[in-house]
Amino acid sequence: MKLVSFIQDGKTGLAVELDGGALVGLDESDAAFPGNLHSLLSEGNGALQSAQSALLSGREIDRAAIEFAPPIAQPGKxxxxxxxxxxxxxxxxxxxxxxxxxxxxxxxxxxxxxxxxxxxxxxxxxxxxxxxxxxxxxxxxxxxxxxxxxxxxxxxxxxxxxxxxxxxxxxxxxxxxxxxxxxxxxxxxxxxxxxxxxxxxxxxxxxxxxxxxxxxxxxxxxxxxxxxxxxxxxxxxxxxxxxxxxxxxxxxxxxxxxxxxxxxxxxxxxxxxxxxxxxxxxxxxxxx
Missing domain, CATH: 3.90.850.10 (Fumarylacetoacetase-like, C-terminal domain)
Incomplete structure (x- = not known):
């Protein structure tokens, strides 16, 4: 799985890159947004896999319209x-x-x-x-x-x-x-x-x-x-x-x-x- 953390219109989001290079995902304004990468890793117990399913049901994300964020914005270490x-x-x-x-x-x-x-x-x-x-x-x-x-x-x-x-x-x-x-x-x-x-x-x-x-x-x-x-x-x-x-x-x-x-x-x-x-x-x- 290849994930992108992004910011669009002031909202943080997470997307999956598909085999052809397209991005599909959600941002924090979406009810189905699973959370940022850091929170998903902290949840453990298959949270990343569950998030993938939610993100794949999201919308196509235009690369030209987003700002790539660090995958994890605030690492503890x-x-x-x-x-x-x-x-x-x-x-x-x-x-x-x-x-x-x-x-x-x-x-x-x-x-x-x-x-x-x-x-x-x-x-x-x-x-x-x-x-x-x-x-x-x-x-x-x-x-x-x-x-x-x-x-x-x-x-x-x-x-x-x-x-x-x-x-x-x-x-x-x-x-x-x-x-x-x-x-x-x-x-x-x-x-x-x-x-x-x-x-x-x-x-x-x-x-x-x-x-x-x-x-x-x-x-x-x-x-x-x-x-x-x-x-x-x-x-x-x-x-x-x-x-x-x-x-x-x-x-x-x-x-x-x-x-x-x-x-x-x-x-x-x-x-x-x-x-x-x-x-x-x-x-x-x-x-x-």
Missing amino acids: IICIGLNYKDHADESGMEAPSHPTVFARFASGLVGNGQPMVLPTDSSHFDYEGEFVAVIGKRGRRISPERALDHVAGYSLFNDGSIRDVQFQTSQWTVGKNYDGTGAFGPYFVTADALPKGCEGLRLVTRLNGQLLQDASTSDMIFDVATLVSQLSNAFTLEPGDIIVTGTPSGVGGARKPPLYMKEGDVCEIEMEGLGVLRNLVVAEKAG
Whole structure:
């Protein structure tokens, strides 16, 4: 199942993409609206499947008339993994980690597919990072690696827009990773049953203005999805709607010679097999 969270005329909605690419769904003004994706994941017990039936009985949704929203607008946790591809650790001049390198993002920085990513006024070092996201669908703590994928409801894409000069001002990356309007998330939520287990062996690419800059297989990750879910859950309870942003491969702009940063007017695309294309225009932050 491939779902789209959207906003139309100020109302939130949810749609299913059909095989031919058409969207069919409902918004919150409809009596049969099953709720947003986050609430459905929290309900568990087949809520997603029931919602699919309701959405398929809805109306066709015109892509040109909607604003794509992040699949989950307010995740309880946005857990990001750094240096999770050895070649990216190498290009960053850092050792490949023996344990997942973890930092957090805040929901205030999220934007949906087609929404602008914002180049801040205090930096021109705005870098792209193409990644995929594991969305938690089942609550758990101290989850074994063997059962970890049972807790993943589905997957999406992410552009972890990073303000590099701010990111490396200290050993803690939080501020440079959390500027408003820098974390693109979407366009779809794809249920886990529609993809290989753990998204293993899928091609992940990033293009900037059509130029291919990142090109890797998810098989190259140091820590796969099951390992991440298991190890993170040793520390804290994972809840439905939490997301794990699984890391970026080599080819980021800050590691290039000369560096290649995103600027106003650029278009960045993240694409992965089965998850579509996350596309965002870069705009300059408005003064004041």
